[in-house]
Amino acid sequence: MSAYLRLRAVPPPALRNSSTWLERLFDDASETVRHYRDQERIYAGACPNPLARDRPGTHVVLGGRPVFRADRRKPPLLVLTAAQARRVSGFLAAADFDTLWDFARDAVLPHYGGATAEPETWGAFAAAHQELKAFYTHTAECGDAVVKWVPED
Numbered sequence: 001m002s003a004y005l006r007l008r009a010v011p012p013p014a015l016r017n018s019s020t021w022l023e024r025l026f027d028d029a030s031e032t033v034r035h036y037r038d039q040e041r042i043y044a045g046a047c048p049n050p051l052a053r054d055r056p057g058t059h060v061v062l063g064g065r066p067v068f069r070a071d072r073r074k075p076p077l078l079v080l081t082a083a084q085a086r087r088v089s090g091f092l093a094a095a096d097f098d099t100l101w102d103f104a105r106d107a108v109l110p111h112y113g114g115a116t117a118e119p120e121t122w123g124a125f126a127a128a129h130q131e132l133k134a135f136y137t138h139t140a141e142c143g144d145a146v147v148k149w150v151p152e153d
Helices: 019-024 082-094 097-112 115-142
Strands: 006-010 065-067 077-080 145-149
Touching: 006 115, 019 077, 019 145, 077 082, 082 115, 082 145, 097 115
Parallel strands: none
Antiparallel strands: 006 145, 065 077, 077 145
16 A cells, blocks of 8 residues: 555544544645655554554554544544654654664565665665654644544556
8 A cells, every 4th residue: 555644633622523623624725745655664563562562663653542534435544642743753753763673674675676776765765764753743842632634546
C-alpha cells in the first residue's frame, strides 16, 4: 500500500469525533501537505519491544483510531491521541534510521529503480523520516493529538 499522508496536530480539547469536522482541518490551502509515499514500509514491523501491545512504529504513518466518513468508499481519517503521539515521538527519537532502512530496503527499492537508485531513495526516505520525527517531536511537546488523512488514489 502506498500512502500520501496529510498530518495535522490538534489540541485534544478541540478534537471532534466528526469526519466532516476533521476533514475541514485540511481545507486550509496554506497548510504544509506532507507526502509520505511508501514511508509506512520503513516502520512496518519496527518495534524496540516486540512484545509491546501498542507498537508505536506501526502508528507513525498509518496508525490511529479510524473515523469513518459519510462516503464509506473513502478511506477513514485516523486519529492518534496525545498519549499515542508522545509514544510515536519517543519511538522516532530512539529509532536508528539505518537500521529501519536495512529492515525495509528489499521491499522498498524495487518500487524506486532498484539497487542503482538506492542512494537517492535512501536520501528521500531519510529526509521524510526526519520530517516525521520533527513533526511528532513538536506535536508531543505541545501535547497535541494527530489527525491523518490518507487521500484516496
